[in-house]
Amino acid sequence: MAGRIEDYALIGDMQTAALVCRDGTVDWLCLPRFDSHAIFAGLLGTEEHGFWRLGPAFPEGTQPPTANRRSYRGDSLILESEWDTPRGTVRVTDFMPPRDGAPQLIRIVEGVTGRVPMRSELRMRFSYGRVVPWVHRQDERTVAVAGPDSVWFDTSVETFGESLTTYADFTVAPGERIAFTISWQPSHKEPPPLPEPEQSLEATEDFWREWVGHCTYHGPYREAVIRSLITLKALTYAPTGGIVAAPTTSLPEDIGGVRNWDYRYTWLRDAAITLSSLLRTGYREEARAWREWLLRAVAGDPDNLQIMYGIAGERELGEAELDWLPGYENSAPVRVGNGAAHQLQLDVYGEVTEALHLGHMTGLARNDYASLLQLKLIRYLEKHWQEPDEGIWEVRGPRRHFVHSKVMAWVAVDRTIKLIESGDADGPLERWKELRDDIHRDVCEKGYDKERNTFTQSYGSKELDASLLIIPQVGFLPPDDKRVIGTVEAIQRELSTPDGFILRYPTDGEHAGVDGLPGDEGAFLACSFWMADDLAMIGRVDEARKLFEKLLSLRNDLGLLAEEWDPRLQRQVGNFPQAFSHVPLIDTALRLTASGAYGG
Numbered sequence: 001m002a003g004r005i006e007d008y009a010l011i012g013d014m015q016t017a018a019l020v021c022r023d024g025t026v027d028w029l030c031l032p033r034f035d036s037h038a039i040f041a042g043l044l045g046t047e048e049h050g051f052w053r054l055g056p057a058f059p060e061g062t063q064p065p066t067a068n069r070r071s072y073r074g075d076s077l078i079l080e081s082e083w084d085t086p087r088g089t090v091r092v093t094d095f096m097p098p099r100d101g102a103p104q105l106i107r108i109v110e111g112v113t114g115r116v117p118m119r120s121e122l123r124m125r126f127s128y129g130r131v132v133p134w135v136h137r138q139d140e141r142t143v144a145v146a147g148p149d150s151v152w153f154d155t156s157v158e159t160f161g162e163s164l165t166t167y168a169d170f171t172v173a174p175g176e177r178i179a180f181t182i183s184w185q186p187s188h189k190e191p192p193p194l195p196e197p198e199q200s201l202e203a204t205e206d207f208w209r210e211w212v213g214h215c216t217y218h219g220p221y222r223e224a225v226i227r228s229l230i231t232l233k234a235l236t237y238a239p240t241g242g243i244v245a246a247p248t249t250s251l252p253e254d255i256g257g258v259r260n261w262d263y264r265y266t267w268l269r270d271a272a273i274t275l276s277s278l279l280r281t282g283y284r285e286e287a288r289a290w291r292e293w294l295l296r297a298v299a300g301d302p303d304n305l306q307i308m309y310g311i312a313g314e315r316e317l318g319e320a321e322l323d324w325l326p327g328y329e330n331s332a333p334v335r336v337g338n339g340a341a342h343q344l345q346l347d348v349y350g351e352v353t354e355a356l357h358l359g360h361m362t363g364l365a366r367n368d369y370a371s372l373l374q375l376k377l378i379r380y381l382e383k384h385w386q387e388p389d390e391g392i393w394e395v396r397g398p399r400r401h402f403v404h405s406k407v408m409a410w411v412a413v414d415r416t417i418k419l420i421e422s423g424d425a426d427g428p429l430e431r432w433k434e435l436r437d438d439i440h441r442d443v444c445e446k447g448y449d450k451e452r453n454t455f456t457q458s459y460g461s462k463e464l465d466a467s468l469l470i471i472p473q474v475g476f477l478p479p480d481d482k483r484v485i486g487t488v489e490a491i492q493r494e495l496s497t498p499d500g501f502i503l504r505y506p507t508d509g510e511h512a513g514v515d516g517l518p519g520d521e522g523a524f525l526a527c528s529f530w531m532a533d534d535l536a537m538i539g540r541v542d543e544a545r546k547l548f549e550k551l552l553s554l555r556n557d558l559g560l561l562a563e564e565w566d567p568r569l570q571r572q573v574g575n576f577p578q579a580f581s582h583v584p585l586i587d588t589a590l591r592l593t594a595s596g597a598y599g600g
């Protein structure tokens with residue numbers, strides 16, 4: 001049975017990622033890319049859908065023991081889990097080396113004390129648990145083949161097959177190290193080279209040490225910031241510069257419900273804010289690579305711009321349901337692909353332009369095509385900003401005039417005016433200044449409820465929406481504007497969970513179905529971080545710090561966050577780990593550090 005979402009650790013090679021549970025089971029791994037079919041999909045089904053457990057042997061009919069301790073090795077993505085057993089202590093080190101050839105998942109067992117009986121249980125099921133591969137021995141190696149894929153299993157200990165599973169039973173003595181590796185290769189090609197686990201471990205450690213060494217943040221929240229940065233780096237797809245929103249599909253926002261989506265794609269919104277965080281903490285190479293990705297992905301007519309793409313810029317992300325998978329804790333359907341790809345979401349123009357603007361401000365080497373793209377986006381917005389859209393939350397209901405979308409359209413125009421004023425691009429300055437004023441006026445007239453002194457979710461509606469918290473952050477209005485303070489107070493009053501976290505918008509009771517979906521959802525972590533930002537901006541810094549530190553306490557033992565927090569079940573929900581949660585964590589840490597609001 002899959003663990004709780006927060007029971008999982010992330011390991012990855014910047015092309016794909018695996019989730020490892022506390023009991024040493026890998027329950028999720030797609031090969032060779034984030035968005036490929038899973039060979040271990042136990043996370044969304046049962047053991048029959050594929051897993052790889054490596055840990056102390058345990059009696060049949062009982063649960064596998066969970067590790068007594070686990071942590072990443074220093075500031076890396078190398079996971080170390082330790083079990084204390086009646087026979088001694090054993091450590092398993094799990095990692096995926098940054099790719100240089102065939103993708104590999106390596107697990108090294110190390111005896112610490114005593115002689116510990118161990119078991120490896122490997123059940124590969126290709127095509128998200130649907131296909132039992134043909135497993136056979138070739139040149140002293142075990143290989144699993146199905147269609148285009150082959151996965152090679154290498155270890156020095158004896159293995160045997162039983163019930164369509166490959167086992168190894170062995171004992172590990174103190175100081176002894178025994179490695180297990182799986183490597184993926186297209187099935188029509190020669191076998192991948194034999195793995196070199198110890199050298200790969202050293203190279204992986206060096207890679208992360210070097211990468212983390214570039215971080216420019218040295219404030220009081222450094223541990224949390226570094227772990228979030230490593231997580232974001234792990235979500236980047238190195239060959240193209242694309243960034244996935246999360247490495248999973250269909251971890252539910254509502255346990256047992258239908259709010260299950262595939263996040264293994266590059267959203268312009270999520271990637272743009274990720275880039276902004278990386279730029280603010282000294283990481284320019286990723287920003288440059290994503291800008292190149294962006295230029296390739298959106299090439300052509302801006303009328304054809306999508307709000308998300310595949311990690312190499314693919315446009316067709318057709319949504320489908322995998323009906324043979326029961327779903328995480330029976331949360332069905334399990335979806336692959338994402339139907340939101342063809343929605344109209346006007347805010348993405350603002351987020352993309354803001355990221356390009358920050359690149360410009362922080363001295364990222366000038367790219368004329370990026371400036372041209374920015375101008376093209378504004379020409380598009382000029383014609384379309386008055387249209388209703390699906391908005392930041394990608395609602396499945398009817399289009400609306402979302403206030404957040406219009407505010408972000410204002411951001412796009414504002415930042416482009418700044419680009420022109422800096423002399424780095426040419427455009428109709430006066431016309432666009434008028435456009436900026438028109439959008440501002442429109443939002444303040446139609447998106448603000450005078451009686452309640454709050455901005456609203458969409459024009460003419462009475463609903464609130466936590467995305468409005470970005471209004472002072474993007475400079476649409478100053479933090480001391482009474483409409484900003486009124487909005488922050490209204491959101492805090494009406495969208496807080498009992499433990500003080502923030503919902504995106506109400507979905508229960510009389511509000512059911514406002515997003516076009518049945519069921520309820522948890523507190524949205526990004527919105528909760530935005531609340532901390534706003535509280536700091538309006539001078540309530542103590543409260544801001546307390547909320548931020550409470551949010552930090554929701555991270556799992558390895559510092560990882562899913563998309564949401566279920567206040568009733570007191571557990572993480574939604575895809576995991578989620579860039580959209582780790583980005584605001586970094587941003588809020590930077591803001592609180594800058595305001596001196598920490599330390600007590």
Ligand SMILES: OC[C@H]1O[C@H](O[C@H]2O[C@H](CO)[C@@H](O)[C@H](O)[C@H]2O)[C@H](O)[C@@H](O)[C@@H]1O
Nearest residue numbers: 245261267269270338340392393394580
């Ligand atoms: O709420 C319905 C929508 O939920 C998902 O979108 C959410 O995740 C995106 C990726 O992090 C994020 O950009 C968006 O703001 C979130 O609402 C899902 O991907 C959509 O298909 C779905 O309609």
